[in-house]
Amino acid sequence: xxxxxxxxxxxxxxxxPTRFPPDPPAPLLxxxxxxxxxxxxxxxxxxxxxxxxxxxxxxxxxxxYEDDMCLCILDTSPLSHGHSLIIPKSHFPSLDATPxxxxxxxxxxxxxxxxxIMKATGCSMYFNTCSFNLLVNNGAAAGQVIYHxxxxxxxxxxxxxxxxxxxxxxxxxxxxxEKVSQLAARIRKQLLPSDMSQESKNGNFCSSKS
Numbered sequence: 001x002x003x004x005x006x007x008x009x010x011x012x013x014x015x016x017p018t019r020f021p022p023d024p025p026a027p028l029l030x031x032x033x034x035x036x037x038x039x040x041x042x043x044x045x046x047x048x049x050x051x052x053x054x055x056x057x058x059x060x061x062x063x064x065y066e067d068d069m070c071l072c073i074l075d076t077s078p079l080s081h082g083h084s085l086i087i088p089k090s091h092f093p094s095l096d097a098t099p100x101x102x103x104x105x106x107x108x109x110x111x112x113x114x115x116x117i118m119k120a121t122g123c124s125m126y127f128n129t130c131s132f133n134l135l136v137n138n139g140a141a142a143g144q145v146i147y148h149x150x151x152x153x154x155x156x157x158x159x160x161x162x163x164x165x166x167x168x169x170x171x172x173x174x175x176x177x178e179k180v181s182q183l184a185a186r187i188r189k190q191l192l193p194s195d196m197s198q199e200s201k202n203g204n205f206c207s208s209k210s
Contacts, residue, residue: 051087051148065113069105072113072153079154079162082121086113086151093147095138106151110134114153123155131156133163 053059054073064084065072075083086106092098117123118130135152137144156162175183 049091049148050146051150052091055087055089064116065109067105067109069102070109072109075152080121080156080160082117082123082153082155084113084117084153086110086153088149092149094144095136095149098149110151110153117153117155121155123157131158 050059054061055071061076062074063071064074068089070086070088072084072086075085086109088098088102088106090102092102095103114130114132114134118132123131133152133154133156135154136149137152138149154162
């Protein structure tokens with residue numbers, strides 16, 4: 001496949017939802033309960049979710065791994081040989097809406113699953129380290145098209161030219177030291193619990209008055 005065709009495949013994969021084959025050669029997923037909310041709108045979203053349908057055994061997929069918390073399937077619009085998805089069994093629309101325990105369960109399987117994929121596909125190894133991209137498209141601006149959080153494992157080979165940006169010089173965002181410091185301060189503030197943030201404001205106010 002030419003470099004232009006591969007780059008087009010990358011672009012299209014971010015715009016088109018995954019389509020699953022009607023008659024896969026491997027066994028289908030066993031039925032599993034996908035968490036539902038009592039709210040009617042949320043229930044409708046879950047019923048329309050392609051990943052929830054796979055989890056419930058209502059849609060076909062090629063399963064690589066499954067446990068109580070998550071499953072891993074082959075992407076049917078792969079960007080490379082062995083491109084796979086790790087999906088939580090409960091429905092969460094984005095990574096930031098996913099509980100830490102579920103995120104931990106998903107990411108804890110990455111070394112185990114990626115190692116198996118790399119060995120099966122013969123992808124590049126450097127200093128006994130597998131080559132793959134770990135990708136999460138979170139939100140529409142980042143290319144998310146299926147609103148059930150998931151992780152991409154994308155095997156890589158040397159000089160495969162999968163990402164156009166890898167062949168281009170990166171354009172850095174130029175910020176002066178003051179702006180960088182202000183940005184870091186704003187981020188640290190957002191990481192504080194709300195009550196601690198309020199106390200911090202009060203403390204700063206008191207110190208300024210003393």
